[in-house]
Amino acid sequence: MTQDPTMYLTLAVSGLAGLGMITTAGLSGWRGWLALKRQELDAHHGPEAAPAMPTAASRIEIADLKERIRKLEAIAAGVDL
Numbered sequence: 001m002t003q004d005p006t007m008y009l010t011l012a013v014s015g016l017a018g019l020g021m022i023t024t025a026g027l028s029g030w031r032g033w034l035a036l037k038r039q040e041l042d043a044h045h046g047p048e049a050a051p052a053m054p055t056a057a058s059r060i061e062i063a064d065l066k067e068r069i070r071k072l073e074a075i076a077a078g079v080d081l
Contacts, residue, residue: 054062
């Protein structure tokens, strides 16, 4: 085998270029995967997933439940209603 510096330089540059291409492809794939996961999170926890204002029916139901709780607490305390 000859000690040709041009051959070693060519191999080193080719290896470095190949490593750069592999790194660039991996980084591009990583960014794509992160974008996909970000879209999935936005789909599950986006602005449309925010709770809406309670309706009148739900307010009435909550008030009814609170009244039942008060009555049960009064019964448990031994107070006649």
